[in-house]
Amino acid sequence: MQDINVQLPNLLDQVIQSIPYFKAELALIFAFLGSILATLFVDKWWKHGSFVITLTGIIISFILSTQQLGAPQNGFFGMLIVDNFSVYARGILLLALLLCVVFIQQHFRNKKFSKNLGDIYSILLTAGLGLNILTMTSNWLLAFIAIETVSISSYILVGFFSENKKQAEASMKYVLFGSVSAAVMLYGLSLLYGFTGNLDFTSFEHIQGLIEAPKILLSLALLFMFSGIGFKLSFVPFHVWAPDVYEGAPTPVTAFLSTVPKIGALVLLARLFEEWTSSSFYFSELVLVLVSVAAIVTMLVGNLVALRQTNIKRMMAYSSIGHTGFLLMALIANLASEPQVLLFYIAVYTIMNLAVFGLIDVLEQKTGSAQLESYQGLGRQFPILFTVFTLLGISLVGLPPTAGFIGKLFVFSSVFDLFQFNNNKYYLILLIVGALTSVISLFYYFKIPLFAFLRKGEEVKVAYSKSAQLVYIISILLGISTLVLGIFPSILLSLFK
Numbered sequence: 001m002q003d004i005n006v007q008l009p010n011l012l013d014q015v016i017q018s019i020p021y022f023k024a025e026l027a028l029i030f031a032f033l034g035s036i037l038a039t040l041f042v043d044k045w046w047k048h049g050s051f052v053i054t055l056t057g058i059i060i061s062f063i064l065s066t067q068q069l070g071a072p073q074n075g076f077f078g079m080l081i082v083d084n085f086s087v088y089a090r091g092i093l094l095l096a097l098l099l100c101v102v103f104i105q106q107h108f109r110n111k112k113f114s115k116n117l118g119d120i121y122s123i124l125l126t127a128g129l130g131l132n133i134l135t136m137t138s139n140w141l142l143a144f145i146a147i148e149t150v151s152i153s154s155y156i157l158v159g160f161f162s163e164n165k166k167q168a169e170a171s172m173k174y175v176l177f178g179s180v181s182a183a184v185m186l187y188g189l190s191l192l193y194g195f196t197g198n199l200d201f202t203s204f205e206h207i208q209g210l211i212e213a214p215k216i217l218l219s220l221a222l223l224f225m226f227s228g229i230g231f232k233l234s235f236v237p238f239h240v241w242a243p244d245v246y247e248g249a250p251t252p253v254t255a256f257l258s259t260v261p262k263i264g265a266l267v268l269l270a271r272l273f274e275e276w277t278s279s280s281f282y283f284s285e286l287v288l289v290l291v292s293v294a295a296i297v298t299m300l301v302g303n304l305v306a307l308r309q310t311n312i313k314r315m316m317a318y319s320s321i322g323h324t325g326f327l328l329m330a331l332i333a334n335l336a337s338e339p340q341v342l343l344f345y346i347a348v349y350t351i352m353n354l355a356v357f358g359l360i361d362v363l364e365q366k367t368g369s370a371q372l373e374s375y376q377g378l379g380r381q382f383p384i385l386f387t388v389f390t391l392l393g394i395s396l397v398g399l400p401p402t403a404g405f406i407g408k409l410f411v412f413s414s415v416f417d418l419f420q421f422n423n424n425k426y427y428l429i430l431l432i433v434g435a436l437t438s439v440i441s442l443f444y445y446f447k448i449p450l451f452a453f454l455r456k457g458e459e460v461k462v463a464y465s466k467s468a469q470l471v472y473i474i475s476i477l478l479g480i481s482t483l484v485l486g487i488f489p490s491i492l493l494s495l496f497k
Contacts, residue, residue, distance in 0.1 A: 018075030021082045024065035024090065025132050031057020032125040039118030050118035051105050054125060055098065061128075062094040078200060079139040081271075088343050088496055089135040089267045096260050096350045097128045099474065103252035103354075106471050107361060120160060124256070127153035131264035138202045138275075140189050143268055147185075147228055150261050151178050157256065158249045170241075170248030177241045181231035188224025191217065202275045210276075210283050218283055226290060232265035235298040235324045246317035251364055254313060255357035258320040259350050262327065270331055270342060277335060291328055292426040296433045298325030303437040306444045312360055313370045315444060319396065322437060323349060326411070329430050333414030340496035341414060345407040347492055348395075348485065351478050352404060356392050358475030359385060365468045372451050379452035385472065386452040388479035393445035395482040398438050403485035408438065 019026075034053040042049030065087055072083035101124055108117050130149030137143050155178060159171040193199060195218065196209025210218060230238035246254045273291065277284045302322025309315035327349065334342040360370065362385065367374045379386045395404030412431060419427035485492060 015076065018077075018080070021068070021073060021075035021080055024061045024068070025129055027057055027061040027064055028125050028129045028132065031061070032122050032129070035118065035122040035125060039116055039122070043116070043118050048105075050121050051101070054101055054121040057125060058094055058098045058101065058128065061132075062091060062098075065090045065094065065132075079142050080133075080136045081138055082136060085270075085339050085343075086136045086267070088339075089263060089346070090132050092343070092347050092350055093131050093135065093260060093263045094128065096263065096354060097124060097131075097256075099354050099358075100124065100252060100256040100260060102474065103255055103358060103361065103471055104250070106468075107250060107252045107365075115160065120157065123153050123156050123160075127157075127256075127260070131260065134264035135267040137268070138200055138271055140192065140199045140201060144186060144189060144228070146264070147232060148182060150232065150264065151182065154178075154257060154261065157253050158245055161250050161253060162248075167248040170244040174241045174245045177238075178231055181227050181238060184224050185228025185231075188221045188227070191221035192225060195221070201272055207275070213283075219286060222283070222286060222290065226294075229265055229269055230294070232261050233269070233324050233327070234262075234321055235294050235328060236301045236321070237297075239298070239301070239321045239324075242321055243314050243317040246320070247311060247314045247370075251313065251357055251361035251370075254317075255354055255361075258316070258357065259353045262324065263346055263350065266327055266331065266342075266346065270334055270339075273331055274335070288332070288424075289426065291332060292430060295325045295328035295332070296429055298322065298328065299433050299437040300325075303440045303444075307440065309444070310372050311370055312372055312375075312448075315372075315447075316356060316360070319441065319444070320353065322441065323353075323396075325437070326408070326434060329415060329434055330407075330411045332418070332427075332430065333411045335414075335418060338497075340493055341410045343496045344489070344492050345411060348403040348407045348482065351481055351485075352392055352395050355475045355478035355482070356389070356396070358471050358478065359389050359392075362468045362472045362475065372447055375448065375451040376455045377452070379449065382452075384476065386449060388476050389452070390446075390449040391483060392479050393448060395486070397442050397445055399442075401483065401486045403482045403489065406486055406489045408434075 031053055034057065035050045038050040038053050068082050068087050069084055072081065074081060101121060104120060104124075105117070127150050130146045130153065133142060133146040134150070137146065155171070155175045158174055159168075162168040162171050192206075192210070195213035196206040198206040198209065200206055213221075227238060231241075234242045242257075246258065249257065269291075273287065276287050299322050302318050302320070302325060306315050306318035306322060309318060327345070330342050330345045363375070363378075363382075364370050366382075367378075375386075391402065395402035398404045398408035412434065415427050415430055415434075418424070419431065
């Protein structure tokens with residue numbers, strides 16, 4: 001009893017001292033509570049109350065997080081790491097979340113919708129909170145809680161908008177597959193904890209325990225653990241939920257799912273990868289092999305299957321899967337370069353993806369369809385839109401003078417440096433597959449200008465929509481920014497130094 005009385009004040013002091021490191025997340029928590037209260041009371045007489053509170057909370061959180069730039073600090077008994085890498089990652093994440101909130105609000109602005117849209121804003125804030133924590137932690141327990149927070153929020157987002165049997169089926173697949181992945185991951189983490197007796201994957205005790213663990217059981221535990229992270233990143237073979245969910249969900253929700261959760265999961269994996277591969281023991285080589293194989297297979301499957309798609313959202317779903325493989329390749333490249341290369345590619349990927357889905361949403365509102373055939377002849381009717389769409393396709397492929405080209409050039413250069421340094425065959429295969437799949441992606445991305453500019457179709461009568469107009473302007477600006485960052489990449493690179 002006396003020990004508890006002595007330890008309790010020390011524990012409380014540590015928690016109080018750690019609160020300043022958590023202020024950006026506290027802003028999201030207060031915005032979450034405010035959004036719920038606004039949904040109950042304010043939205044009845046001002047329908048934008050919860051929306052404004054949500055935007056305000058995200059902006060305040062962004063400002064507070066940028067104030068944490070500087071020397072690395074730890075909080076909450078070392079479970080949270082506040083360093084420049086996490087600050088930049090949270091900055092990208094919060095800006096992407098802000099755009100997703102605007103896209104969702106605009107999408108349903110003039111639509112008859114029986115449910116309260118304010119509930120969705122609180123769910124998005126919850127997902128943002130979980131992702132923020134995911135970028136800051138090196139503790140397995142906190143990482144698992146953060147992953148499940150994001151996962152449950154994503155399930156609700158998809159299920160909330162289900163209006164037909166197909167959408168309900170996609171939502172059910174998502175929940176069931178996610179639940180199984182979570183259970184398998186938790187079992188893998190329990191094995192890792194049993195081997196090490198420590199939950200901090202950066203600690204000496206944890207790594208020493210992994211070195212001494214039986215190789216077969218350790219391999220099994222790592223495979224189980226990667227299933228949870230693989231579910232969030234949707235790399236093969238944990239991608240099977242993505243096409244149906246991306247197609248069935250409203251386009252702004254698809255934009256969120258294909259972009260924002262991947263940022264948090266990738267940053268967590270980058271921390272893990274950096275710590276574990278810095279050792280020359282068995283498990284470090286195994287982690288490198290697992291990530292390399294996942295990247296190779298994911299790039300091939302995503303891009304090859306995307307060739308056969310006729311639905312633009314489903315095509316972009318497989319494109320997103322292919323890009324996940326390239327993001328894993330960027331993760332490996334991070335070993336030979338500064339973190340700014342990985343952050344640059346994450347930022348560029350986020351801009352490209354949100355812009356593409358924003359334009360898809362605008363076209364869906366104008367044509368009522370997400371089929372490629374519905375784009376026939378629309379290039380003359382919407383020349384600016386499809387010109388920017390083509391520019392985004394060029395950037396996604398990785399052709400100059402776009403930001404996608406600069407990002408891929410950095411990644412290829414870093415992986416080539418790694419190959420020259422230790423002559424590992426996996427690096428060479430990554431380079432070959434990365435280049436090959438970039439060429440393959442050219443064929444399905446250019447289907448869009450092919451249908452829009454080179455095929456004739458009936459002129460679409462479009463009613464003026466303020467909601468489509470705002471999303472259109474944001475998407476055009478994001479598309480133009482890929483060209484600007486391609487010509488002047490130092491804008492972002494100097495920021496991430």
